Amino acid sequence: MPKQVDIVAQKQAIADAAIQVIGETGLDATRLRDVAAAAGVTTGAVTHYFDGKDEVLIAALEELVRRILDPDVWRRPPGLSLKDALIALCGELLPLDDETRGEWRVWLAFWSRAIHTPRLAEIHRGYYVRITDALSETLMTHGGLEPARANLIADAIVAAVDGVGVRATVEPDQWPAARQRQTLAALITPLLPNAQS
16 A cells, blocks of 8 residues: 655645755755755655745745744733734744744745746735734734724834844844844834733
């Protein structure tokens, strides 16, 4: 009887490996055989599930977005105000260590590719819609904000995370975790003057 393969688990393992390899070597230097080796599969397995490097990159990004949107990430810790909870949540999305810096390198590699590739640009927009919608929903549900105001603040928070994240990814020695968190808090705090609950 042929060995049963969990297709979802196999694709996720390849996506996790792609995050690691792209984060370490950059997208241009990443080879599918490197991703296969990191995932513990053959290159044939990678090409069976993914049609080229862009598809592997999309799978890696989808995994990053899945992690960001995991309901456990968005669960508000008891006793924290909405403002403090959002600052803590968004702080965890920053490139605070080697692993998360690698994830940011993947994200930035996708940005670079999406600028010139309409299909990837559309996927990029979709990721930001999902992330911004999750933030907006949190602001409306827990902060009592009207949809238009929640959407505006969600866009500003995402822009703040992106700005700090890019600086910290490109200049890690100048942007240690403490500076990233302090800067993010300084950017987010004025956005939520009435969200004390």
